[in-house]
Amino acid sequence: MQPYLVPIGVLFPCMADIKVGTTVHRFDLSPILAIFRLVPEQGHHFPPYRAGQYVALRRDNCRLTKRVVQSDGRIIYLPDLDEHGNQRRGPVTHSYSIASAPYETEREGWLEFYIILEMYADGKPGRLTESLFQMDSEDDNRVTYFTKIAGDFTLERRAAPFDNVVFVGTGTGLAPFASMIKQLHHEGKDGPFGRKRYTLFHGNRGSAELGYHQQFLDIERSGILDFVYVPTVSRPSPEEYRDHTLGKGRANNLLRAVFGLPLKEEENVLRAHELGEDSEPAEALARRAVRPVLPAHLSRTQLLERMTSENTVILTCGNPRSMEDILHVAAVRGIKCEREVW
Ligand SMILES: Cc1cc2nc3c(=O)[nH]c(=O)nc-3n(C[C@H](O)[C@H](O)[C@H](O)COP(=O)(O)OP(=O)(O)OC[C@H]3O[C@@H](n4cnc5c(N)ncnc54)[C@H](O)[C@@H]3O)c2cc1C
Ligand SMILES: NC(=O)c1ccc[n+]([C@@H]2O[C@H](COP(=O)([O-])OP(=O)(O)OC[C@H]3O[C@@H](n4cnc5c(N)ncnc54)[C@H](OP(=O)(O)O)[C@@H]3O)[C@@H](O)[C@H]2O)c1
Incomplete structure (x- = not known):
C-alpha cells in the first residue's frame, strides 16, 4: 500500500x-x-x-x-x-x-x-x-x-515626520543604525536626498569595538547624506585619549554635554543629596566617570543645531540603563525619543 x-x-x-x-x-x-x-x-x-x-x-x-x-x-x-x-x-x-x-x-x-x-x-x-x-x-x-x-524599530515607523534624526547606539545597539545609515547612503546615491539630517552617536569601550567606523567616516565624507558621525570611547587608552578624532566618555554623557547637562553620575550625586542619602558611593562613581569630550572637528553649537526640540527624534538602542538616561535627557529637552525594546 x-x-x-x-x-x-x-x-x-x-x-x-x-x-x-x-x-x-x-x-x-x-x-x-x-x-x-x-x-x-x-x-x-x-x-x-x-x-x-x-x-x-x-x-x-x-x-x-x-x-x-x-x-x-x-x-x-x-x-x-x-x-x-x-x-x-x-x-x-x-x-x-x-x-x-x-x-x-x-x-x-x-x-x-x-x-x-x-x-x-x-x-x-x-x-x-x-x-x-x-x-x-x-x-x-x-x-x-x-x-x-x-520589529517596527524602523525609520518609517519611528522617525518619518522629523527633519532631524539622532541615533544613539551603545555597544552592539549600533546594529539597527548601521543598517539604516548604509541603506540611506545607498538610496542617496540614486538621486537628490531630502532635507533630513542624520546624526549618529556610537559609544563603545574602545576604538577597536567601534563597528563600521571606517564605513561611517566614508559615508560622512561622501556628502551624499547630511550625516554627522560622533564616535566615542568610554574606556580610552592613553593612545585613544590623544586621538582627537574620537569622542571620550559614555554616549549618554556626551549627549548630556551637548545639551549642557551634568553627567549622569553627577546628577546621581545631586539626587543623593536631595534625598538625604549617603552620597559617597555616587561621588566615587562620579569621580571615576570619563569626562565627555567631543571629537575635535565637531562643536556643541553644530550638534545643537541638529537637535532642535520641535523637529528632532532621538532613536536609541543598546545598554538598557544608557537608554533610560537618554529617554530622560530627551524628556528634559522636550525631544521625542524612541528606543528599541529588548
Ligand atoms: C530585538 C533584539 C535584538 C537584539 N540584537 C542584538 C544584536 O544585534 N547584537 C547582540 O549582540 N545582541 C542582540 N540582542 C541580544 C540577544 O538576543 C541575546 O540576548 C544575547 O546575544 C545573549 O544570548 P546568550 O544566549 O549568549 O545569553 P543567555 O545565555 O541567554 O544569557 C543572557 C541572560 O539570560 C539569562 N539566562 C541564562 N540562562 C537562562 C535560561 N535558561 N532561561 C532564561 N534566561 C536565562 C541570564 O540572566 C543571562 O544574563 C538582541 C535582543 C533583542 C530582543
Ligand atoms: N539590539 C539589541 O537589542 C541589543 C543590542 C546590543 C546589545 N544587547 C545586549 O547588551 C549586552 C551588552 O552588550 P554591549 O557590549 O553591546 O553593550 P554594553 O556592555 O552595554 O557597553 C557598551 C557601552 O555602553 C556603556 N554603558 C555600560 N553601562 C552603562 C550605563 N549604565 N549607562 C550608560 N552607558 C553604559 C559602556 O560604557 P563603560 O565602558 O563605561 O561600561 C560602553 O561604552 C549584551 O548582553 C547584549 O546581548 C542587545
Missing part, C-alpha cells in the same frame, strides 16, 4: 519557518565582539526586510542552564548538568538586529550581524553567543534562522 505522505510543513507549520544558513564571513573586532555574515539555506533567499528589523537565530549545541531561585528570592541560572555531571547541550534561540542594509542582502545574499559574547556575572559565557563564537569556518558553520523578520 502506498503510504500517505503529508508535507512536513502541514504537520508542523512552524517547522516551515525554520531554515539552516551558513556563516560565510566573520570579522573579529575583539575576542568578544564580531561581525558575522550568514547566507540562507541553499536554494532560498532571506525575506525582504526594513532597516531596523531583527531576526531569530538558533544553534543546537548550546550549553544549557537551569533557573534556580535562591533563598533570598534572587533568580540565577546555573549549568544544567546530566547524571554524569556534564552540562546538557541543546537549542537556544535569540533575536538579533540585522546590521546589513536591505540593499546589501538583495545584492549579496547575506545578512550581517554585530554580536557580542554575552558574559554572566560569574564570567561564564552566554549560551547562544558562546556557540556562535565557537563556530569554525570549515566544519561547524551552520546557524538556524527563522524566516520571519520582525
